[in-house]
Amino acid sequence: MKPSNTPSSDRLTTLLYVTATVGAALLAVGAFVAPDRIWSNLLVASYYLVTLSLGALLFIALAYVSGAGWSVAFRRVPEAMASLLPVTGLAVVAVVAVRLKDYAWHPRGPHSGDNFWFKDWWLEPRWILTRAIVCVLLWIVFAKLIVGISRYAGPHSGTRSLTSNVRLSAVFLVVVGLSFSCVSIDWLMALEPMWFSTMWAVYQFSGMVMATLAAIVVLCLMLRQQGVLKGIFTDDHLHDLGKLLLGFSCFWMYIWFSQYMLIWYSNIPEETSWFITRTHGPWLPVFVANIIVNWAVPFLVLLPRPAKRNPGVMMKVAVLILVARWIDLYLVVFPKTVGSTPVFGLWEIAAITCGIGLFGLLFFRQFDSASSVPSSDPYLNESLHHHC
Amino acid sequence: MNERQLLVTFDHADDLLSAVETARRERWSIVDVFTPYAVHGLDRAMGLRPSRLTWVCFICGAIGGLGMLWFQHWVAAIAWPINVGGKPWNSLPADVPVAFEMMILLAAFGSVFALLAVSRLYPGKKAVMPSGEITDDRFVMVIRQDNAAFDADAARDLFEQAGAVDVRERVTDEEL
Secondary structure: OOOOOOHHHHHHHHHHHHHHHHHHHHHHHHHHHOHHHHHHHHHHHHHHHHHHHHHHHHHHHHHHHOOOOOOHHHOHHHHHHHOOHHHHHHHHHHHHHHOHHHHOOOOOOOOHHHHOHHHHHHOOHHHHHHHHHHHHHHHHHHHHHHHHHHHOOOOOOOOHHHHHHHHHHHHHHHHHHHHHHHHHHHHOHHHOOOOOOOOHHHHHHHHHHHHHHHHHHHHHHHHHHHOOOOOOOOHHHHHHHHHHHHHHHHHHHHHHHHHHHHHHHHOOHHHHHHHHHHHOOOHHHHHHHHHHHHHHHHHHHHOOHHHHOOHHHHHHHHHHHHHHHHHHHHHHHHHHHOOOOOOOOHHHHHHHHHHHHHHHHHHHHHHHOOOOOOOOOOOHHHHHOOOO | OOEEEEEEEEOOHHHHHHHHHHHHHOOOEEEEEEOOOOOOOHHHHHOOOOOOHHHHHHHHHHHHHHHHHHHHHHHHHHHOOOOOOOOOOOOHHHHHHHHHHHHHHHHHHHHHHHHHHHOOOOOOOOOOOOOHHHHOOOEEEEEEOOOOOOOHHHHHHHHHHOOEEEEEEEEEOOOO
C-alpha cells in the first residue's frame, strides 16, 4: 500500500533536500566563523527535533495505555516521527558531547564539594554524557519495539500485537517520565548550573507535547492534501487534535507561570538570576513575544469550535506554535551561551532550514516505508468513523 | 395548550437518524428526539444550531478574570496599599492565581446555571418523558402536527418503512 509519488511530493522532496543541504553547508562554515552561535543553534535544533520524535512516541503510548481508538487512523504519522529517534537522539547526544566542558559544574574549588556535593556528583561531565546515552538508547529501543509491533502486525494478529504494545507503552510512560526529566535538566537547565527550578521538567514536558501536537497537525494536513490520508484523516480528528493543542497551550502557560510566580514571589537572588537576564534590556521583547505566540494567540484563535475544524486555521496556528516552540528554546539557551542581546541572522536561519529539511526528508522516507494506515489494528474502524 | 403529537419509536439509532432526515425533508416539525445515550450525528441530522452556551461560558469567564484583576488592583494598589516584601503595589503576578480561579468559577457556574435556566430544570423537577423506554433501549422522535396538511397516516407508513417499531398519536398539553 505504498503511496505513489505524486509530482507535488517529488517537488517537496527536492525542496527539503535543498534546504537540508544548504543549511548543513552553512552550519559547517559557521562552525569555524562563529562556533558559539552554531553550537547554541545546534543544541536548540537537535533538542527541538528529539523532543518532537519523543513526544510522538509519548502520544502513541498514551493512546495505547488509555485505550484511545480515535487516533489510530493517522497513527502512522506519529510512528514515522518516533522512528526518527535514532537520528535525532544521536544528534542531541553528539551536540551535548562536543561541549561537555560547558556543562561542567563550576567553580570546582577544593571545598565546593561540602555544600554542593550532589551537584558536584550529578554534573560530572562523564556522568552527564552517560545519562544522555542511556536515556536516548532507552527511547530508541522503545520506539523500535512499539513502532515495529504496530507496523508488522499481521492481518490476523487480532488483539495480540495490541496487548503487547499496551504493556510496552505502560512501561515506556514510566521510563519517559524519569528519563526526560533528567535530560531536560541536564541539557538545558544545567547550562546555568547555579540556577535551578523544580518546575523545569514539567515546563519542558508541556512544550514538548504542545510542539508534537502541532507537528502532527501540520504533517497530517500535508499528507491529506497530497491525497495519502484523504478520507482517513477527517475534520473530526483535526478537531480533537485542536482541542488537545488548545489544552496543552494553556497547560504550557500554566506551568510557565507557576515557575515564574514561585521565583518572583520568593525573590531569592540565586533563583531570580535566570529571569533577570531575560526580562531586562533587549531580551524583554522576546520574553513577552514568547508568551504571546505560545499561549495568547493560540488560545484566542482556537477557542471557537469552527476554528478547530478548519484546516486553514489549524495549519496556521500549528505553524505558529512550532515557531513559538523555537522561540521558547531560543530564550532558554541563547541568553547564556551567546550573550546579552538577542541575535537572529544567517546562522539561526541555517540551523532552522537544516532542521526542517532533515526532519522532513527523514519523516517522509519513514512514512513511505510502511502502509499509510495501520490496517490490522482492532480500533481502526472506530477511528475511521470517529465523531466528536 | 393542547397539541397533537406523533410519537415514533425505534429500536436502532441508524433507523432513527434516517427517520430524522426524512422528517426534515418532509418539513415536519420535530419537537425533540429522546435517546438512551448520545447518538453521534443526531444534532447535525436535526439541524440544531450550534450551542450558544460557549458564549455564556466565555463572557462569564472574562467577567470573572478581568473583574478579579481589577478588584485586586483596586484593593492592593488604590484602596489599601500594603507593602508585601517590597514588591510594587500593582503586582500583576500576585493577582493572576486568584483571577484565574475566579475566571474558572464564574465560567463554570455561568455555564451550569445558564444550562439549567434555558432547559428549565431545577432540583425536584418531575421528569416529563414521552415514554419510559427511552431510558432503557429505545429511541423516540416526537413530531408536532402543527397544520392541517399533516397526513398522520402517510407519516406512519413512511416511518414504519424506515424501521419504526411503534408509531403512536397523542394529544397532550405537557411541555417536553
